[in-house]
Structures are given as structure tokens and as C-alpha cells.
Amino acid sequence: MALTRGIVRLSVCLQSSCRGAALLHSARAPSNPGRERVLLSSVRFQHSVPQSNKCQWQLREDCLELTYGGLVMHFDYVWLRDHCRSASCYNAKTNQRNLDTADVALTIRPIKTRVDDETLFLTWPDGHITRYNLGWLARNSYEGQKQSAMQPRILWNLDIYTNANVPSASWEAFMNCGDELKKFLHNFLLYGIAFVEGVPATIEDTEDVTQRVSLIRETMYGRMWSFTSDFSRGDTAYTKLALDRHTDTSYFQEPCGIQVFHCLRHEGTGGRTLLVDGFHAADKVFKQSPENFDLLARVPIKHEYIENMSNHRNHMIGIGPVLNVYPWNNEVYMIRYNNYDRAVINTVPYDVVQRWYVAHRELTMELRRPENELWVKLKPGKVLFVDNWRVLHGRESFTGLRQLCGCYLTRDDVLNTARSLGLQA
Numbered sequence: 001m002a003l004t005r006g007i008v009r010l011s012v013c014l015q016s017s018c019r020g021a022a023l024l025h026s027a028r029a030p031s032n033p034g035r036e037r038v039l040l041s042s043v044r045f046q047h048s049v050p051q052s053n054k055c056q057w058q059l060r061e062d063c064l065e066l067t068y069g070g071l072v073m074h075f076d077y078v079w080l081r082d083h084c085r086s087a088s089c090y091n092a093k094t095n096q097r098n099l100d101t102a103d104v105a106l107t108i109r110p111i112k113t114r115v116d117d118e119t120l121f122l123t124w125p126d127g128h129i130t131r132y133n134l135g136w137l138a139r140n141s142y143e144g145q146k147q148s149a150m151q152p153r154i155l156w157n158l159d160i161y162t163n164a165n166v167p168s169a170s171w172e173a174f175m176n177c178g179d180e181l182k183k184f185l186h187n188f189l190l191y192g193i194a195f196v197e198g199v200p201a202t203i204e205d206t207e208d209v210t211q212r213v214s215l216i217r218e219t220m221y222g223r224m225w226s227f228t229s230d231f232s233r234g235d236t237a238y239t240k241l242a243l244d245r246h247t248d249t250s251y252f253q254e255p256c257g258i259q260v261f262h263c264l265r266h267e268g269t270g271g272r273t274l275l276v277d278g279f280h281a282a283d284k285v286f287k288q289s290p291e292n293f294d295l296l297a298r299v300p301i302k303h304e305y306i307e308n309m310s311n312h313r314n315h316m317i318g319i320g321p322v323l324n325v326y327p328w329n330n331e332v333y334m335i336r337y338n339n340y341d342r343a344v345i346n347t348v349p350y351d352v353v354q355r356w357y358v359a360h361r362e363l364t365m366e367l368r369r370p371e372n373e374l375w376v377k378l379k380p381g382k383v384l385f386v387d388n389w390r391v392l393h394g395r396e397s398f399t400g401l402r403q404l405c406g407c408y409l410t411r412d413d414v415l416n417t418a419r420s421l422g423l424q425a
């Protein structure tokens with residue numbers, strides 16, 4: 001009877017591992033190496049008392065299987081010893097591990113196990129007792145992580161973004177009030193773009209705005225940069241030409257996380273900014289052709305920046321797939337897409353190259369659908385933050401004098417600020 005229940009639960013678990021296409025899961029159904037062992041196992045499930053309690057557990061040969069809150073979880077025994085949060089194993093003041101993991105026998109198993117209410121108690125061979133809150137285990141289990149997104153997002157096209165009526169932050173409130181900053185970051189995390197309005201049109205004031213959110217990521221373009229179409233640098237950005245949608249610094253091993261733009265002046269025509277949600281396009285590819293999604297997530301692609309100006313010489317190379325996904329849930333966390341800066345493809349054989357071009361074409365078609373394009377004219381006062389790991393930007397060609405200032409931000413520091421305000425990031 002208990003064994004039958006175990007099998008039923010396992011099949012539920014197998015199904016649930018395929019859920020969540022919104023996370024951009026790959027088509028490949030995860031294999032479950034534990035399945036056969038459960039079918040052969042004759043170990044009985046233990047119920048925590050009372051019987052009606054939602055927790056069940058059994059000590060299997062190679063792991064502790066725990067069913068709690070509708071989730072079947074498997075914990076390796078060394079893991080259970082290693083993550084002990086007792087005062088001697090873990091310093092709660094610094095949130096650092098004290099225990100030396102290398103001291104744990106790789107064959108360790110608890111000599112006594114019990115569950116009461118919300119706590120799992122494990123007694124180890126040396127008498128040490130580890131306590132785990134069941135909710136903590138559920139949140140920190142592989143099975144739990146697999147089902148949830150690291151970062152909740154709203155994937156958008158023009159309609160979705162327009163209908164959401166996302167407010168811009170207003171400069172005064174943004175600079176002085178934590179709540180306005182929190183709302184701004186909340187929107188930024190959801191949509192990958194956010195605006196602050198009413199900012200004085202100077203480089204200094206733009207810098208002050210960014211300092212509310214993060215440290216600046218200095219690059220070979222400088223800390224705060226300000227540029228016009230004077231071809232002072234060896235890149236198309238420094239001309240009046242149109243730029244198709246792209247992410248910046250794809251030629252860095254870690255592309256810049258966030259880009260800030262503030263148009264300080266424009267006396268002329270054109271020059272609108274184009275924004276496209278790269279994750280929305282990736283999600284479409286995933287749903288239409290998982291094999292293409294897989295290629296974009298696996299084939300390593302080089303991007304390169306070679307600048308040979310008299311006063312600026314740079315050679316940058318970055319390598320990584322177009323879509324970077326978390327392997328445990330296939331959630332996309334970074335898109336690297338810049339057809340201008342993409343370097344020679346020489347990391348895969350020709351037949352993979354052929355399939356990769358097909359996949360790249362499908363993604364490009366999605367990125368180019370007019371209904372996915374958001375066009376905005378940046379005006380003095382309006383500062384735009386773009387998640388450069390998610391939202392592609394471009395610009396219309398223009399005439400006249402156009403001066404744009406801005407900077408890149410360190411992603412870690414933006415997320416750090418968001419977390420410190422209580423946001424999930």
C-alpha cells in the first residue's frame with residue numbers, strides 16, 4: 001500500500017518536472033534515475049504523526065525521500081550533513097558555513113531520523129543532531145527550484161507593455177523616497193525597462209540617478225559616457241546611422257547587465273529608440289521549435305570588438321550561447337544578440353552551423369515582428385534603464401546634433417539594491 005503510494009507520487013513528480021513553459025523549459029524531458037530504484041525498493045514510507053500530516057519520508061539507500069506540501073523531494077545524505085544550520089556548523093551572524101565539508105564521510109547516513117510537526121531531526125553517527133524546518137527544505141530542494149522561476153517576469157510585446165501602463169518614476173521622489181525606488185525596480189525586474197522622468201539634462205544629474213540603484217560599471221567607453229555622431233570611436237554607435245536591435249558588450253565574457261540612456265539634446269529628425277523584449281522572442285522560439293531553442297542555448301558563439309583608432313585600441317572577445325539558461329529549469333537569464341559584433345563561427349562543425357542559422361533566423365524573425373517593437377523618442381529629462389541581458393535596443397537614423405549620455409551598471413549591484421528593498425531578484 002505504502003509502496004503503491006510512492007509510485008503514484010513519483011509519476012506526479014515526473015509530470016510536474018515538465019511544467020512551466022513560461023520558464024522557457026527545454027523540450028528534453030528530464031530523465032529520472034530514481035524511478036527504477038523506487039519500483040524495486042521495499043522500504044516503507046514513514047508517516048510523521050499524526051497520520052493526517054502532509055509529510056511522509058523514507059530513508060532510501062542513497063537519499064532521504066521526503067514528501068511535503070505536495071512535493072516529492074530527494075536529499076543526498078552528505079548534503080543533509082553539509083547544510084546543517086546548528087551553531088557549530090553554521091555561523092548565523094555571518095551566514096557562513098563553519099563545518100568543514102571535507103570532514104564529512106561520503107558514506108554518511110543518519111543513525112536516527114524523526115519528523116515532528118514542521119521539523120526533521122537527523123542524528124549522525126557521532127551523535128550530532130541536525131534540525132531542518134520542512135518549509136526550508138522544500139524551498140531549498142532541487143525539486144522545489146525546478147518548479148519555480150528565479151526571477152518572475154512579464155514577457156511583453158507592444159500591446160502588453162502599452163496596456164500595462166507602467167508609470168515612470170518621477171525624479172524628485174526617485175531621489176528621496178525608498179518607496180518610489182522600490183516601485184521603479186519592481187517594474188524594471190518585471191519588464192526589463194524602466195524610466196525616470198524630470199531629470200535635469202546634465203551628465204552629473206544622470207550619474208546621481210544611477211547612484212540610487214547601483215555602482216557604475218566602467219568600461220573602455222569610460223564611466224559616464226556622452227557621445228554624438230562624431231565617429232570619435234570606431235563603432236557605428238558614433239554615427240547617424242540606424243542601428244538594428246541588439247544587446248551591448250556581447251564581446252565581454254560577462255556582458256554589461258544594465259544600460260542607462262539619457263538624451264541630453266537633439267536638434268534634428270529621427271533618432272527614436274527601439275526596444276524589444278528578447279525573452280518574449282526566446283519564449284516564442286521555445287514554444288514553436290524546442291530544438292531551435294536548444295541550439296541557441298548550447299552553441300557557443302564569439303563576439304568581438306576590434307577598435308583601431310589612433311587614441312583607442314581595443315580587442316575584446318566574449319564567448320557564450322545566444323540564450324543563457326539555468327540548467328535546472330531552463331529559465332533564460334541572458335540573451336546575447338548583436339549581429340554587428342558577432343565574430344567568426346568556428347566552434348562547431350558545418351552541419352551544426354546549418355542548424356544554428358535556422359534557429360538564429362527563427363529568433364530574428366520573432367525579434368523583428370513589428371508587434372514586438374516598442375519605439376520611444378528619448379527627450380531631455382527622460383532617463384531610460386535597459387536590462388541589457390534581456391531587452392534589445394536599437395535606434396532610427398537621425399539628422400542634426402544628437403547627444404546621448406549614460407553608463408553601464410553592474411548587474412550584481414542593481415539586484416543587490418532590489419533585494420535590500422525586499423524584492424525578489
Ligand SMILES: C[N+](C)(C)CCCC[C@H](N)C(=O)O
Pocket residue numbers: 221225227235236237246247248249250338340341
Ligand atoms: C554606449 N556606448 C556608446 C558607450 C557604446 C556603444 C557600444 C557599441 C557596441 N557595438 C556594442 O554594441 O557593444
Ligand SMILES: O=C(O)CCC(=O)C(=O)O
Pocket residue numbers: 237243248272273393394395404
Ligand atoms: O544612439 C542610440 O540611441 C543608441 C546607440 C547604441 O546602441 C548604444 O550606444 O549602445
Ligand SMILES: [Fe+2]
Pocket residue numbers: 237246247248393
Ligand atoms: Fe547599443
